[in-house]
Amino acid sequence: MDTLLRIAGLALAATLVYIAGRVVYNLYFHPLAEFPGPLLRRISRVPWSLAVLKGTAVFDAARLHNKYGPVVRVAPNELAFQDPRAWKDIMGGGVSEIPKWIGMYGVPAFLPPHVQNTTSKDHHRALRKALSPGFSDSSLRAQEPIMAKYIDLLMRRLKAKSQDGPVNIELWYRYVVFDIICDLAFGESLGCLESDGLHPWVAAMIDGAKPMGFLTALNMYPILAAVVNPILAFIAKGPMRLNTEMVKPLVERRLRAGDRSDLINPLIKLHEGQPGAGSNTDELIANATVIIGAGAETSVANLEDALSNSGRNSASILTAVTSLLIDHPEKSDKLAAEVRSAFASRDSITADAVSRLPYLVACIDETLRLFPQTGAPSLRLTDKRATIVGIPVPENTVVGIWPWALYRAAALWTDPDGFHPERFLGDPSFANDTRESFKPFFTGSRDCIGQNLALIEMRLILAHMVFSFDMKRTADSSTKGWVHKQKNLFIVWEKSPFPVELVPVV
Ligand code: HEM
Secondary structure, three states: OHHHHHHHHHHHHHHHHHHHHHHHHHHHHOOOOOOOOOHHHHHOOHHHHHHHHHOOHHHHHHHHHHHHOOEEEEEOOEEEEOOOHHHHHHHOOHHHOOOEOHHHHOOOOOOOOOOOOOOOHHHHHHHHHHHHHHHOHHHHHHHHHHHHHHHHHHHHHHHHHHOOOOEEHHHHHHHHHHHHHHHHHHOOOOOHHHHOOOOHHHHHHHHHHOOHHHHHHHHOOHHHHHHHHHHHHHHHHHHHHHHHHHHHHHHHHHHHOOOOOOOOHHHHHHHHOOOOOOOOHHHHHHHHHHHHOOHHHOOOOOHHHHHHHHHHHHHHHHHHHHHHHHHOHHHHHHHHHHHHHHOOOHHHOOHHHHHOOHHHHHHHHHHHHHOOOOOOOOOEEOOOOEEEOOEEEOOOOEEEEOHHHHHOOOOOOOOOOOOOHHHHOOOHHHOOOOHHHOOOOOOHHHOOOOHHHHHHHHHHHHHHHHHHEEEEEOOOHHHOOHHHHOEEOOOOEEOOOOEEEEEEOO
16 A cells, blocks of 8 residues: 555656646747747646637637737747738748648548648648649539529528528528538539428538537647547447448449549549549548538548538638628628629629629628638648748747637738728728738648639629628627627637528519
């Protein structure tokens, strides 16, 4: 007993000495010791993780920049940058682009990496090369009739629904973007618009993405990750099998359809090129992630998250822009005037035409600024000494730009919390804005592969909505300021419903 107590005492003493040593090292001898930041953040990563768990990480980053300046030590080995030059220095430097950090992107560890979360530059290059043709201009043109089909169905469904009272537009935007992305990828929709319901697979994906912020925070502690990841892999086996079973028929039908120009085709081809991989449906399921997988709300980790993210991003922005327009009737009127004078009928609303509507384009840009996909950074790990915004940064430093913090900085934007599409239209009141700060799809070799598709989809849907309906607030005034009330889960926004009164005008 005595011996046991002595061992326990020694272990405790050793742990305390280790912790004290770590604290002293992190504060005074760490290569980042000279960088400003709150005491607790300089000592330990725990406050960073707690902020993720509390849902305040993104907003805390903005607060820390306000207090400590454009470069802050947010964790012992991590720097946050609030400076537009950092985009190029961290993400846009070609071969010297700083690689993604496995601490953030290795989640969940039990699934194979894909285009958005792989930390291997070679693996990424191969996947991106295979996928790029599906996102080219000619592919986008070929995809327009598919989008038009579902947008038309959305309009018809909403027109009918609007007779029965307010419509939760957040849900209907999800339906339409899921139906579109599934058709673009697999050649068939999940029937969300038809059934007025989320396919169980989609619903499972949305729920499955919620703990991703928590898992990501956990994965940043190598010892904890080594213990927890195998347990998670074991626990996840059941739900993953269920998901695979739900999506398998879709993938198998797509495989039977053979060569076709859709988003999934390059992946099938890639697998065919690999000996023995051609018939591996499971692997295709995992990798299909990448195309539909909108890194959108960052760490997309598997097919479920990927699909839900691509849908969630565009759907989130559409809900956000609708809410902002309802909050600002004068801007809504301006947009309605632009859209309704540009088109004689809904049939004439095309991708080309909507991209030439300056106010509509600016409304979406301003929404992407105010409500960036989660606002979380793409954390990178310096593999050698780097220079970021003119400052030398040592090897093995985690570096990131927190978009929400960057887009709400008073030093970079005039009235940063206000909704002003005019700032993107050359209005002199916003001449001091640093427009180069704005990178909603990030930049460099890991930028969003689906950005043109996303922009076209959002512009088309918004144009059709504004052309067909007056969108008004319901009697429930709690939806006012919707954009500023959503819960941030780091990897995703947990969005509340947004009921609107739709008054058909055509
Ligand atoms: C409003 C809509 C969207 C926004 C704001 C958005 C934003 C982003 C951002 C910021 C990234 C970088 C993530 C990171 O570095 O971790 C990204 C990556 C990615 N996005 Fe999107 N996205 C959107 C829609 C889409 C759509 C519709 C698709 C596909 C159909 C898509 C596919 C992807 C893929 C595959 C990546 C990973 C690219 C790579 O690493 O090479 N995104 N997205």
